[in-house]
Amino acid sequence: xxxxxxxxxxxxxxxxxxxxxxxxxxxxxxxxxxxxxxxxxxxxxxxxxxxxxxxxxxxxxxxxxxxxxxxxxxxxxxxxxxxxxxxxxxxxxxxxxxxxxxxxxxxxxxxxxxxxxxxxxxxxxxxxxxxxxxxxxxxxxxxxxxxxxxxxxxxxxxxxxxxxxxxxxxxxxxxxxxxxxxxxxxxxxxxxxxxxxxxxxxxxxxxxxxxxxxxxxxxxxxxxxxxxxxxxxxxxxxxxxxxxxxxxxxxxxxxxxxxxxxxxxxxxxxxxxxxxxxxxxxxxxxxxxxxxxxxxxxxxxxxxxxxxxxxxxxxxxxxxxxxxxxxxxxxxxxxxxxxxxxxxxxxxxxxxxxxxxxxxxxxxxxxxxxxxxxxxxxxxxxxxxxxxxxxxxxxxxxxxxxxxxxxxxxxxxxxxxxxxxxxxxxxxxxxxxxxxxxxxxxxxxxxxxxxxxxxxxxxxxxxxxxxxxxxxxxxxxxxxxxxxxxxxxxxxxxxxxxxxxxxxxxxxxxxxxxxxxxxxxxxxxxxxxxxxxxxxxxxxxxxxxxxxxxxxxxxxxxxxxxxxxxxxxxxxxxxxxxxxxxxxxxxxxxxxxxxxxxxxxxxxxxxxxxxxxxxxxxxxxxxxxxxxxxxxxxxxxxxxxxxxxxxxxxxxxxxxxxxxxxxxxxxxxxxxxxxxxxxxxxxxxxxxxxxxxxxxxxxxxxxxxxxxxxxxxxxxxxxxxxxxxxxxxxxxxxxxxxxxxxxxxxxxxxxxxxxxxxxxxxxxxxxxxxxxxxxxxxxxxxxxxxxxxxxxxxxxxxxxxxxxxxxxxxxxxxxxxxxxxxxxxxxxxxxxxxxxxxx
Numbered sequence: 005x006x007x008x009x010x011x012x013x014x015x016x017x018x019x020x021x022x023x024x025x026x027x028x029x030x031x032x033x034x035x036x037x038x039x040x041x042x043x044x045x046x047x048x049x050x051x052x053x054x055x056x057x058x059x060x061x062x063x064x065x066x067x068x069x070x071x072x073x074x075x076x077x078x079x080x081x082x083x084x085x086x087x088x089x090x091x092x093x094x095x096x097x098x099x100x101x102x103x104x105x106x107x108x109x110x111x112x113x114x115x116x117x118x119x120x121x122x123x124x125x126x127x128x129x130x131x132x133x134x135x136x137x138x139x140x141x142x143x144x145x146x147x148x149x150x151x152x153x154x155x156x157x158x159x160x161x162x163x164x165x166x167x168x169x170x171x172x173x174x175x176x177x178x179x180x181x182x183x184x185x186x187x188x189x190x191x192x193x194x195x196x197x198x199x200x201x202x203x204x205x206x207x208x209x210x211x212x213x214x215x216x217x218x219x220x221x222x223x224x225x226x227x228x229x230x231x232x233x234x235x236x237x238x239x240x241x242x243x244x245x246x247x248x249x250x251x252x253x254x255x256x257x258x259x260x261x262x263x264x265x266x267x268x269x270x271x272x273x274x275x276x277x278x279x280x281x282x283x284x285x286x287x288x289x290x291x292x293x294x295x296x297x298x299x300x301x302x303x304x305x306x307x308x309x310x311x312x313x314x315x316x317x318x319x320x321x322x323x324x325x326x327x328x329x330x331x332x333x334x335x336x337x338x339x340x341x342x343x344x345x346x347x348x349x350x351x352x353x354x355x356x357x358x359x360x361x362x363x364x365x366x367x368x369x370x371x372x373x374x375x376x377x378x379x380x381x382x383x384x385x386x387x388x389x390x391x392x393x394x395x396x397x398x399x400x401x402x403x404x405x406x407x408x409x410x411x412x413x414x415x416x417x418x419x420x421x422x423x424x425x426x427x428x429x430x431x432x433x434x435x436x437x438x439x440x441x442x443x444x445x446x447x448x449x450x451x452x453x454x455x456x457x458x459x460x461x462x463x464x465x466x467x468x469x470x471x472x473x474x475x476x477x478x479x480x481x482x483x484x485x486x487x488x489x490x491x492x493x494x495x496x497x498x499x500x501x502x503x504x505x506x507x508x509x510x511x512x513x514x515x516x517x518x519x520x521x522x523x524x525x526x527x528x529x530x531x532x533x534x535x536x537x538x539x540x541x542x543x544x545x546x547x548x549x550x551x552x553x554x555x556x557x558x559x560x561x562x563x564x565x566x567x568x569x570x571x572x573x574x575x576x577x578x579x580x581x582x583x584x585x586x587x588x589x590x591x592x593x594x595x596x597x598x599x600x601x602x603x604x605x606x607x608x609x610x611x612x613x614x615x616x617x618x619x620x621x622x623x624x625x626x627x628x629x630x631x632x633x634x635x636x637x638x639x640x641x642x643x644x645x646x647x648x649x650x651x652x653x654x655x656x657x658x659x660x661x662x663x664x665x666x667x668x669x670x671x672x673x674x675x676x677x678x679x680x681x682x683x684x685x686x687x688x689x690x691x692x693x694x695x696x697x698x699x700x701x702x703x704x705x706x707x708x709x710x711x712x713x714x715x716x717x718x719x720x721x722x723x724x725x726x727x728x729x730x731x732x733x734x735x736x737x738x739x740x741x742x743x744x745x746x747x748x749x750x751x752x753x754x755x756x757x758x759x760x761x762x763x764x765x766x767x768x769x770x771x772x773x774x775x776x777x778x779x780x781x782x783x784x785x786x787x788x789x790x791x792x793x794x795x796x797x798x799x800x801x802x803x804x805x806x807x808x809x810x811x812x813x814x815x816x817x818x819x820x821x822x823x824x825x826x827x828x829x830x831x832x833x834x835x836x837x838x839x840x841x842x843x
Contacts (some may be wrong), residue, residue: 031058033787037097037110037117038457041503041510041519043126045125045606046103049495050752052110052117053456053504054082054095062112065097070107070119076101085456089506089570094456118508118519119520127602131203131210131229133515133540134596136234138200140529141589142182143188143239145264146256147219148535153266154186158254158280165284166249170556176254176280179239183588184527186266188254189349189358190243194306195416196593197236200764201313203597204229208840209619210600226321229596233324237314237329244307246570247335252303253281256290257351263528281350285343291352297357299345302415305366307336309420312373330377337370354555358412365401368394368421375428375460391425395440403470404444407451407462417594423480427749428725434484434749439721441481445490448474458496461572465560465583468511468544471497472598479601486747501541506568507575512595513540513587524561524579526586531579540587541595545575554583571598576706608797608839612696613742614732614752618797618838624831625798628653628839630731630756631660634805638669641804642676644815648822652678653835654804655731658685658709670720679834680722684733685712691738699740706744728842729753729835735762735801751842753835758791759783762801764814777814781821788828795830797838 035056044050051239057522061084068079081098088094097112105124110117140148144155157176160168168174179188180196190800204211204227211227217234224231243251255278256270268276285300311333327502344367348400349358371391378384401419404411419440452460461470478494481487502510502517510521514536522542529535551557551574560580561568575584609617618624629641629652645652654673660666660683674680688709692698701709714724730750736751745752755762760783763775775783788794802814825832836842 017841031056031060032114035113035115036057036508037061037112037115038504038506038508039110039117039120040499041118042130042516043123045124045126045602046105046122048100049492050098050100050122051492051496051499051504052097052099054093054097054112054115054118055088055456055506056093057091059093060113061095062097062115065099065110065112067099067102067108067110067120071111074736076104076108083456087449087460088455088457089572090568091506096456096458112635124606127599129212129603130515131207131596131600131603132212132214134512134541134592134599135211135228135232137166137513137537137539137541137587137592138180138196138589139215140177140535140537140540142219142235142268143181143186144178145218147215149531150220150267151267154268154276154278156268156276157278159274159277159289160251161279161281162284162286162288163282166246166282168249168282171274171583173277174245174280174730175237176242176251177676178235178242179254180236180589181266182590184263184525184529184582184586185257185259186255186269187257187259188239190240190250190303190586191250191306191347191349191358191360191415192590193236193240193243194303194310196590197233197310198306198313198420199590199593199597200229200233200236201310201317204233204595205313205317205601206841207600207604209622210603226750229600230317230321233314234318234325237310240307240310241328241332244304244332244336244339247338249282250283250300250304250307250336250339252283252347253349254278256281257354257356260353261295263532265533279446283339283347285345285347286426288350290350293351293357294349295348295357296361297346297348299343299363300347301340301344302346302360302363302366304340304342304347305363305370306334307338308333308370309366309373311336312377316377332375333374333377337374337682340367340370348511356411358415359410360415361410361413362398362402362415364394364397365392365416365419365421368398368419369424370425372421372428375425381742386427392429392437395419395422395425395437400444400447403462403464404447404474407447408461409464411465415731417470418477423484426484430724440479440483440486442487443486445474445478445481445493449490449493452493452496457500458493459500460493461497463545463547463550465546466543466588466591467546468501468541469588469594470658471500471544472541472591472594476594476598479598483746484749486743498602501595505545506570506573507545507565508568509541509565509575509577510646511544513542514538522577522585522587524577524585526579526582529733537587539592541592542585542587543582543591544584545573546583547571548574551583557581557583604840609756611754612737612739613746614737614754615839616754617756617799620793620796621828623794623796624829624833624838625795625800626653626835627800627802627832628655628731628835629802629804630655630683630735631666631804632657632683632733634803634807635660635663635666635669636805636808637813638666638804641815642669642672643819644667644822645678646676646817648819648826650822650832651676651834651837652832653681653729654678655681655683656804657683657687657733658713658716659687661713661720674720674722678726679729679836680720681727681835682710682713682717683731685709685716689734689736690732690741691736693736696736696738697740699738703744706741707748710745710748724749729839751839753799753839756797756799758787759800761814765803765806765810767807767810769809777812777817780814781817784821785824794828795825799835799838
């Protein structure tokens with residue numbers, strides 16, 4: 005009996021071992037967990053994707069602490085999907101509710117992911133890292149090579165309509181090479197420059213100053229992103245040297261004779277000069293290929309937008325350059341109207357061009373930018389009405405609906421004009437613009453929700469560029485609507501770029517440094533020169549059918565991603581594949597914007613949806629004054645700030661703006677360049693003092709009161725778009741108030757806690773609540789000395805006036821405060837200078 009029992013146990017053991025071995029063969033060697041290799045923010049959406057070639061689907065998963073080896077989180081939040089690409093089964097593993105910073109592994113079944121990083125600073129410095137690729141793409145003096153190239157450009161072709169003789173030399177040295185070839189296009193340069201400018205305008209805290217204007221190491225007191233944008237703008241100015249002259253392209257596909265480090269090219273029949281294609285609004289043909297140009301609008305309108313925004317951002321930094329850009333913005337818009345229609349690029353030896361088909365989106369963006377700089381309300385209305393007319397001509401960027409496009413057929417890849425116009429619009433017009441974005445997103449979502457990667461972007465050439473642009477559209481939609489419906493879709497597209505894709509690789513060279521990223525891109529810099537191309541966003545996967553039909557592709561090594569190629573799409577980290585593994589500067593510029601957005605979020609502190617502090621790594625702070633019924637300190641404060649050459653921010657109620665006694669003061673503050681913002685109309689109490697979640701006003705009351713505040717501000721020439729930060733009355737609010745504020749296209753702020761500055765309104769009769777001015781000043785000094793980050797990024801709140809029962813006025817100590825801050829190396833700035841653009 006014992007022998008029989010032992011025999012039975014042996015059989016069971018063998019069967020168990022056999023089952024285990026079979027199970028391992030069945031799924032362990034055929035399953036993977038895909039993650040965002042760069043990492044996740046603690047409060048952000050966090051999803052990994054299970055992908056297998058077996059039938060196994062996990063029922064639960066766990067997070068394991070890297071340092072302790074202990075399981076810290078277990079979940080069954082698994083959303084199963086069917087086959088996708090090379091995989092027979094896929095699933096989304098959602099661990100968004102785990103918010104503890106640290107380093108972990110995700111385990112599902114017996115499969116363990118690569119290291120997962122959760123930290124608020126996972127995107128710190130990523131935008132500046134990616135900017136390195138733009139610097140490497142410079143033509144003329146190249147800071148990576150520390151040498152110059154293409155210094156003889158160029159000679160004119162098709163110049164008759166501009167009164168220019170063909171073959172005449174025209175200085176066009178500068179700008180950026182478009183990709184790994186050395187062609188230069190006005191359309192992609194203008195779009196890239198605009199994204200760089202937007203990135204700084206919207207997220208200035210994301211950028212540092214580590215380079216000189218020429219790209220070499222060293223500081224010049226200008227953020228590197230603006231140096232880079234200026235490099236592009238200066239070349240664009242050369243491409244539009246006169247009102248009746250604009251060029252669309254420098255060099256053509258004869259460039260592709262060989263892969264080489266950029267120097268001088270002599271294959272164009274005129275020494276070392278390269279051809280400079282004039283925009284005449286007509287079809288152009290070199291060799292046997294004829295493009296389909298129909299007008300002058302698309303490139304010229306993009307120039308208008310970039311010049312206009314550049315003029316605004318360089319106004320204080322370089323006034324002469326700013327004035328030049330302003331003039332060129334106006335003349336570029338005139339050029340766009342010479343013959344309305346699209347301008348395409350030219351090829352000679354191959355059929356590949358930027359076959360752009362749309363131009364109304366470019367006109368819309370141009371007019372939205374011109375509206376921002378309009379000299380009067382009549383002109384502004386004309387610009388914005390015209391912009392909305394063009395918006396209605398192309399409500400949705402066509403590829404979002406069609407799920408396909410020719411190469412650069414719809415460019416830029418999303419409609420930037422909807423966002424820029426929506427910020428200047430109100431009511432029904434704004435809602436229509438928001439709906440245009442939403443409709444486009446819904447088309448993609450209808451496709452994306454069918455697979456675990458939430459992939460709804462077509463695998464056409466430069467699919468990564470489309471992915472980044474679509475993520476930006478989702479981000480903007482969220483920002484101007486307050487609707488979070490598509491946040492997970494937005495994050496999925498962001499995650500795709502950084503490794504949560506079938507191939508498990510980041511699509512950005514060198515980012516993250518510890519992850520699998522392109523190592524053998526289609527680039528002479530890396531292949532021939534051994535130079536890193538840090539930050540370059542490669543083209544990305546293409547449909548397998550497209551790959552098989554392309555000319556001249558020959559892989560140079562065994563395919564490390566062979567297990568993940570499919571009949572759907574392919575991607576190769578191979579020098580020989582120019583279709584999936586070649587970086588582009590315009591796609592990279594778009595990614596810089598997206599990374600800057602993520603970085604700046606981490607550099608500001610917030611409570612209940614209100615920003616309460618700026619960048620703790622920068623010795624800048626904002627002094628903000630609030631006012632409702634009292635203004636006894638106004639004249640003193642204005643004079644002290646003027647004497648010390650300091651700009652501050654003033655958040656005033658409608659009561660204050662309406663009061664005729666304060667009219668003169670308000671005008672002085674505005675003339676001095678201080679930030680003037682809203683503080684509600686009637687200084688309402690929004691929520692209960694003891695129960696913060698109990699809102700005391702309804703949405704209609706909130707909107708009416710805040711809009712009335714802005715109506716009073718407008719009487720002083722302060723538009724809503726110029727004052728999008730809102731400091732709530734009593735500095736008391738909750739998340740609902742923050743959400744309502746956001747839905748108005750505004751950003752709620754509040755003071756930074758830690759000092760007693762906000763108690764400068766108290767008086768002795770208030771008992772224990774009273775704080776005298778010496779104690780207030782000492783609290784500021786104590787906080788600065790005892791905290792590692794001091795007053796960096798601080799929002800220091802004071803009052804412009806107080807009840808007459810307070811005799812000890814803190815505003816009389818303002819000179820002492822400013823001297824102390826100066827001695828400690830702090831720079832007081834306005835709230836928008838501290839936090840950047842609110843929208």
